Amino acid sequence: MLTISLIREKKDFIIERLKIKNFDAEDILEKIISLDTARREKQTRADLLHGEMNIISRDIGSLIKEGRQNEAEEAKEKTYKIKEEIRSLTDELGPIDEELRSEIIKLPNLPHHSVSHGHGADDNVKVREGGEITALPEPALPHWDLIKKYDIIDFDLGIKITGAGFPLYKGKGARLERALINFFLDEGVKAGYREMMPPVVVNEDSGFGTGQLPDKEGQMYHVGLDNLYLIPTAEVPVTNIYRDSILNAAELPVKNVAYTPCFRREAGSWGAHVRGLNRLHQFDKVEIVQIAHPDRSYEALEEMVNHVESLIVKLGLPYRIMRLCGGDMSFTSALTYDFEVWSGAQKRWLEVSSTSNFESFQANRLRCRFREKGNKQTQLVHTLNGSALALPRIVAAIIENNQTGTGIRVPQVLVPYTGFEMID
RNA sequence: GGAGAAAUGGCAGAGUGGUCGAAUGCGGCGGUCUUGAAAACCGUUGUCCUGCUAUCGUGGGACCGGGGGUUCGAAUCCCUCUUUCUCCGCCA
Incomplete structure (x- = not known):
């Protein structure tokens, strides 16, 4: 399995090398890169929301400790929407990850530079x-x-x-x-x-x-x-x-x-x-x-x-x-x-x-x-x-x-x- | 196959709902001391994803056997799978 960082950075190089193996990688690479971009975007967004949740949850903890029940309840209200958003992002992320993986494993290894082109x-x-x-x-x-x-x-x-x-x-x-x-x-x-x-x-x-x-x-x-x-x-x-x-x-x-x-x-x-x-x-x-x-x-x-x-x-x-x-x-x-x-x-x-x-x-x-x-x-x-x-x-x-x-x-x-x- | 117990960082081992990525010890790494070493003392010590940074770094997120659930919040509660241990049965 090629690493995603190599795919991101050296797309054209990969295409060239895989021609030696008679493998046309262009379409797969396009797909991988767009899936990867989507994945990162959604993941970043989800991470951000998670961070927010963590802060609020911590606050709720201290509010309850101080006996400020009402404020704690208010804070809970705030989390519901964020939670839902995280859930929908996660739901979208699953299939993207799966597809990304299934595309990446379609790519064969790059041949060493000493390998010659040939068919059999x-x-x-x-x-x-x-x-x-x-x-x-x-x-x-x-x-x-x-x-x-x-x-x-x-x-x-x-x-x-x-x-x-x-x-x-x-x-x-x-x-x-x-x-x-x-x-x-x-x-x-x-x-x-x-x-x-x-x-x-x-x-x-x-x-x-x-x-x-x-x-x-x-x-x-x-x-x-x-x-x-x-x-x-x-x-x-x-x-x-x-x-x-x-x-x-x-x-x-x-x-x-x-x-x-x-x-x-x-x-x-x-x-x-x-x-x-x-x-x-x-x-x-x-x-x-x-x-x-x-x-x-x-x-x-x-x-x-x-x-x-x-x-x-x-x-x-x-x-x-x-x-x-x-x-x-x-x-x-x-x-x-x-x-x-x-x-x-x-x-x-x-x-x-x-x-x-x-x-x-x-x-x-x-x-x-x-x-x-x-x-x-x-x-x-x-x-x-x-x-x-x-x-x-x-x-x-x-x-x-x-x-x-x-x-x-x-x-x-x-x-x-x-x-x-x-x-x- | 039946009954019970357990799974936490390299290892050992705390932690039963709220700054816990996680006490403590050992090990590892760096330092002080020493001619050198040991001992002692001080410091440090995981992985993965991601943002910023030329780099050292640094911000955010995830990870306490795997997966799912409850909850504002899970190492901690529930379900499930796997593995290990003890007892019984069977057996090369």
């Missing part, structure tokens, strides 16, 4: 790449065949238990999954992140705080009876730790890492490219989250990008890092890097991490601020997060790229975690 994935900019794409023994099997061949992930049983998109990990498949989770968490802790294990269902306030609600309501599983949501990412609970809080500048940056299962309804997004592990309703992910000082949030982003990259390098997967163009970026992000690994048998790049700086966009919704030592004023923090990493596509790439014809070689860094070198 084809316009993303390759920042760098690494690893080697090696030839696989023929016939190279896609992961959905390999998992059956070695009986490590079972979609049919997942369907039986729950439904499509809820796989059952079996034997060495389950061990591999757990090994990756532990490896990612350990690496995060080594990099200075504090490990967290948050709830995986959240309330409405949390959903709103990180921007899933109200616009992406249909993407989350909703527990109607208790009005709770299954998290689509650990970003939601972990960032909401800091909702409604004021941090000391000295505490920044706050760095947390968390493993959670993630739940996504993925309504309407099934198609040709989502076979097997490519898209699931439930999957495992380790997420890194930082709360940073605004002056240093891009350093933090850089650091996070390097961390994610190091994980992929250690797993020995060919990868590339893409800077998303305006059209492919999320609503809330100011700058996003996507990490893609090469899936040898599918012969395509799979997105395994999205690492973003949200600047103050989430912080404003979260009301998460910080204070510089010796300074009275608070200002909004910057929030960042990134997958480090999302498991299913990593698993897909590992088992496709490391197939030997007689088995699947486990990456060396994982062997201490799995306890075996081959899946066969």
Whole structure:
């Protein structure tokens, strides 16, 4: 959510920046500014009347104390009209506030100046790449065949238990999954992140705080009876730790890492490219989250990008890092890097991490601020997060790229975690 | 799930209708003293909205778990929701 002060002061700047995201903000901004003006005018008037009321009420108090009943009654008479006026102002104010809010949350975050204009994935900019794409023994099997061949992930049983998109990990498949989770968490802790294990269902306030609600309501599983949501990412609970809080500048940056299962309804997004592990309703992910000082949030982003990259390098997967163009970026992000690994048998790049700086966009919704030592004023923090990493596509790439014809070689860094070198 | 009690500033904890944004203590910050530190003493100490001011500031308003109500006036009374605690029941 953009701050109202920015909207008031930099309307034209916002219009220009949002063109990068192919978003026409002009009409919304006009509306916001006129609503805001009306709101302030009425609020000021109401405050003034409240002030008057406070004075009269105080006087009535002392009049009664002094036993001057008649004068007190006269003063009461005076308040009735003022009270009524306040009430009608308040009644008008409610809908204005509501509409103002609903308009403001329609505005996406402003993209960072390095973000290029574009309409979709084809316009993303390759920042760098690494690893080697090696030839696989023929016939190279896609992961959905390999998992059956070695009986490590079972979609049919997942369907039986729950439904499509809820796989059952079996034997060495389950061990591999757990090994990756532990490896990612350990690496995060080594990099200075504090490990967290948050709830995986959240309330409405949390959903709103990180921007899933109200616009992406249909993407989350909703527990109607208790009005709770299954998290689509650990970003939601972990960032909401800091909702409604004021941090000391000295505490920044706050760095947390968390493993959670993630739940996504993925309504309407099934198609040709989502076979097997490519898209699931439930999957495992380790997420890194930082709360940073605004002056240093891009350093933090850089650091996070390097961390994610190091994980992929250690797993020995060919990868590339893409800077998303305006059209492919999320609503809330100011700058996003996507990490893609090469899936040898599918012969395509799979997105395994999205690492973003949200600047103050989430912080404003979260009301998460910080204070510089010796300074009275608070200002909004910057929030960042990134997958480090999302498991299913990593698993897909590992088992496709490391197939030997007689088995699947486990990456060396994982062997201490799995306890075996081959899946066969 | 049943019965009862409670929710106040960073924390502890007063306050049961009238200058209460809120006593007091602790903590924090600034100062005096000291070679330095501690102790002691003095001062200061929330958030949000808004007006004025180039700035330090300063005026007004709101906020005592959330929402609603009664009243000229609510931290204080009423309703409701949420949460916490105690007892009982159930239970990984």
